[in-house]
Amino acid sequence: MSSSNSENTTDALIEYRRQVADLKQRIKNRRLQVWGFYGTPIIFVVTIFVWSALKVFIWLHGDIPSAVNGLFGGILFALAVSIVPQVGMEFGDETHWKDARTPVKELKLELELTEEARILEARKLTPPALERQASYKERVPGEIARLRKESRHYRRIHLFMQWLLFVSSAGVSAITAWYDPPQPGKGVLIILGFTVTVVTAAAGYFKPRERAFNLQQTADSMEQHNTALELGIAPYTQADKVSLELFATTVEELRMEQRKREQQLDQPHQGQQGVI
Incomplete structure (x- = not known):
């Protein structure tokens, strides 16, 4: 060519x-x-x-x-x-x-x-395999940034749900003690109780805390291997061709493990026990 x-x-x-x-x-x-x-x-x-x-x-x-x-x-x-x-x-x-x-x-x-x-x-x-592996290595920092961004997203959702639960639960007790007449305290209690139930069910179903932890863990592992490759330390102490091949293989294994953890979180509790 x-x-x-x-x-x-x-x-x-x-x-x-x-x-x-x-x-x-x-x-x-x-x-x-x-x-x-x-x-x-x-x-x-x-x-x-x-x-x-x-x-x-x-x-x-x-x-x-x-x-x-x-x-x-x-x-x-x-x-x-x-x-x-x-x-x-x-x-x-x-x-x-x-x-x-x-x-x-x-x-x-x-x-x-x-x-x-x-x-x-x-x-x-x-291009040859070595060039493709080198190009893949340059894309890894972007993948790490994406994983960290998603981790922060799920962490914010988890914190929002927790604070909503705290405020709603405290509001139920406060309004129950404050209002003697049935209205408008009764209507507010219904709304707060409904909020507590929905948020609790949503947190248990979508598991934002677990998703944030898994994404952060994968990003940290990928960053550790990326730094090790750049510094030429174990396990990337061999020739560039061998190190790049090992790096690409390791990162793909980390990504596969992350996808498996996401699939486990998407399954019901009984299904998770069977998979694990």
């Missing part, structure tokens, strides 16, 4: 990567647009329903406090104001959204075709 053909193929691969990154961002933006376009009216209707439910179940024989009316009125006004520009940007003559009236499914298909074209182009320039 000539040098000019190799450079052309490399430039084409870089361009395909840019197109793939752009399409992924466009899909993400379009999903947000669709969510806002269809979700805002739904939230508007749900807000009216909640406002009416508060009147029926809590303040049936009295007037709703002005602060509550003002809160719901402000929310409805903000939602109504946001609906108008979204409709204009979606169906107006001069569209301000890049992919207005474009289904997400169509963007996904374009992404798949671009990925396929990138793979076909990459076949024209297949």
Whole structure:
């Protein structure tokens, strides 16, 4: 393969990567647009329903406090104001959204075709195994950063659930001791009790604490091996070819173990015992 053909193929691969990154961002933006376009009216209707439910179940024989009316009125006004520009940007003559009236499914298909074209182009320039392993080593820090990011995400979810449980449980006791009349304390107690039940069930089902721990553990192990390879210490004290091969094998084993732990967390408790 000539040098000019190799450079052309490399430039084409870089361009395909840019197109793939752009399409992924466009899909993400379009999903947000669709969510806002269809979700805002739904939230508007749900807000009216909640406002009416508060009147029926809590303040049936009295007037709703002005602060509550003002809160719901402000929310409805903000939602109504946001609906108008979204409709204009979606169906107006001069569209301000890049992919207005474009289904997400169509963007996904374009992404798949671009990925396929990138793979076909990459076949024209297949580097030796040593170069691929060196390139893989350069991608590992990004994978470590991704694992740490997901770990922080699940850790925040776990902390949020715990604080929600703490506040709701304390609120149940406080309101029970504070309110002698049945209303509005009874309605608040129902909401807090419901919150405690839902959060407890969600924490037990999704296990955000365990997911955060597993992701952090995998990221730490991968970082340890990456540092050992860069410093040339055990177990990467041999030639570069052997060390890169061992490094790639070790990292893939760590990733496989992480996927197995994720699968175990997704299974019911009885299923986990069988797998372990």
